[in-house]
Amino acid sequence: xxxxxxxxxxxxxxxxxxxxxxEFLDANPGLIEYVEMPLEQLRHxxxxxxxxxxxxxxxxxxxxxxxxxxxxxxxxxxAVAREASRTKTPWIGEHLAFVSADGISExxxxxxxPTNLTYTLCPQLSEETVQRVAENLAAFTGxxxxxxxxxxxxxxxxxxxSTMGMVDFIRRVVEVCNINLLLDxxxxxxxxxxxxxxxxxxxxxMPLERVVEIHVSGLTSQAGVVWDDHAAPAPPEMFDLLKxxxxxxxxxxxxxxxxxxxxxxxxxxxxxxxxREILSAR
Amino acid sequence: xxxRKVHAILAAGVQAPDLIEEWHRSPDTLRALGADPSxxxxxxxRNFAGLTVKVRHNPVRQDLPLTFRLMSLLGIExxxxxxxxxxxxxxxKPFATWAAQRAAEFVAFLEGxxxxxQPTHRAVWDIVRHEQALSSLLKIDKLNPSxxxxxxxxxxxxxxxxxxxxxxxxxxxxxxxxxxxxAALLLRQxxxxxxxxxxxxxxxxxxxxxxxxxxxxxxxxxxxxxxSLADGTQRIKDVQFxxxxxxxxxxxxxxxxxxxxxxxxxxxxxxxxxxxx
Numbered sequence: 001x002x003x004x005x006x007x008x009x010x011x012x013x014x015x016x017x018x019x020x021x022x023e024f025l026d027a028n029p030g031l032i033e034y035v036e037m038p039l040e041q042l043r044h045x046x047x048x049x050x051x052x053x054x055x056x057x058x059x060x061x062x063x064x065x066x067x068x069x070x071x072x073x074x075x076x077x078x079a080v081a082r083e084a085s086r087t088k089t090p091w092i093g094e095h096l097a098f099v100s101a102d103g104i105s106e107x108x109x110x111x112x113x114p115t116n117l118t119y120t121l122c123p124q125l126s127e128e129t130v131q132r133v134a135e136n137l138a139a140f141t142g143x144x145x146x147x148x149x150x151x152x153x154x155x156x157x158x159x160x161x162s163t164m165g166m167v168d169f170i171r172r173v174v175e176v177c178n179i180n181l182l183l184d185x186x187x188x189x190x191x192x193x194x195x196x197x198x199x200x201x202x203x204x205x206m207p208l209e210r211v212v213e214i215h216v217s218g219l220t221s222q223a224g225v226v227w228d229d230h231a232a233p234a235p236p237e238m239f240d241l242l243k244x245x246x247x248x249x250x251x252x253x254x255x256x257x258x259x260x261x262x263x264x265x266x267x268x269x270x271x272x273x274x275x276r277e278i279l280s281a282r
Numbered sequence: 283x284x285x286r287k288v289h290a291i292l293a294a295g296v297q298a299p300d301l302i303e304e305w306h307r308s309p310d311t312l313r314a315l316g317a318d319p320s321x322x323x324x325x326x327x328r329n330f331a332g333l334t335v336k337v338r339h340n341p342v343r344q345d346l347p348l349t350f351r352l353m354s355l356l357g358i359e360x361x362x363x364x365x366x367x368x369x370x371x372x373x374x375k376p377f378a379t380w381a382a383q384r385a386a387e388f389v390a391f392l393e394g395x396x397x398x399x400q401p402t403h404r405a406v407w408d409i410v411r412h413e414q415a416l417s418s419l420l421k422i423d424k425l426n427p428s429x430x431x432x433x434x435x436x437x438x439x440x441x442x443x444x445x446x447x448x449x450x451x452x453x454x455x456x457x458x459x460x461x462x463x464x465a466a467l468l469l470r471q472x473x474x475x476x477x478x479x480x481x482x483x484x485x486x487x488x489x490x491x492x493x494x495x496x497x498x499x500x501x502x503x504x505x506x507x508x509x510s511l512a513d514g515t516q517r518i519k520d521v522q523f524x525x526x527x528x529x530x531x532x533x534x535x536x537x538x539x540x541x542x543x544x545x546x547x548x549x550x551x552x553x554x555x556x557x558x559x
Contacts, residue, residue: 098289104290118337119333119334128285157326157330158321160288220354220357228333
């Protein structure tokens, strides 16, 4: 089995798991250095662990509901710990978001039944949420052998009750929780575009020295909103932002989240090449 | 509004998008939950629910990659999936567990949702049927032995009383665009829908046997409709009557069928056969 060594001189370049990955690895040996695997997918299809015979795995997680008010079940925590230990992932990348919340129907309130989603939601950006993130992370202490790093959410619309912007929210979480970050550049750009802020200026305010991993993927503008899109190539602005990030950040890994690609493979290869050049030039 | 309450409302809307419609129609229902309706961008929340349903359909992309690409390039993917999310939520039917069934249900929704007066929507309908035809024919692992083993009959003398049937499996579609041209356009880096010519045509996706590859046939109207009626139960002269309203000039009609028999997609069983299949 191959394991990720986080102590190399250069950041590693990886691909997020998706259909076609094995064929891509066969056709392009040595091009990527690890595979980022959704923990939920690994739980559902344990045979995917065989990829680790070829390349190290880095776990990505969407189950811990770090910014939520419903704590994950003991079973979920144990599953995350088990996979983290088995894969020897260097860290657990988790969303600074929530996937569970209180139910709102009378029956749900009476039965204390939460709403469980399959997709993470951007939380309210407030001091109340910051404190909740801190409580949740404290509750996870001792469960996992490796650190959690938190990924910025994309913001598609104003979250009611928010009292701060996304960057201030992230800064407060880092300050209160003393935690490292997974900077999703696509999410970052999406948030800037949807909240009509200047992405480059916002990036200057980010605690980039905390960035351990970076995500790069595409986006799409539809129905008046910019959306995350792992089937679209990253726009040129993304690479400009990456150059800015690398002036201050020293990430250990960069994952191309191109896991539902229908665009030509030549484009993926050229983006991998461009990314490698940027990383080498820092 | 406290975070816990806000999260509960957002999650409820994403899980059951028909609730969002209800909140939009009757803001008091949102007030009853202790929320200020003016604080929620319900249109964006509805679209976000669509995004989550789109992501839940990622396994379907394996069979329909170009359909997803076209919907995205046309900028209608979120609109389609938010409508689908709302419709499914209102129906109370959960999404199918298996990707093939989930794809079939999505395609059925598309058929009702798309506006066939719009060329872009016609293109989506054409490419989704193209991909579904290829995917469904590829997945066939067994064909009726009598169909697979039927002898080719290019030189056979056919009679108006013979019963025609399709050899193997076919998918027949009338399309506004040539599906291969559409697929080629979608694989280019620079997509320009206006570069695509409207090319109405009749297309047949044919797999003669499980050992054969899929063949793509461009048909004329007569061949297309004849193949769609050639089920082995009706005589050629009955099909002719259904298509032309006449039983005259059978000779010319039979001549028109010979290319299909020559290709091997059409076979006939003699009149006296009780069950040609």
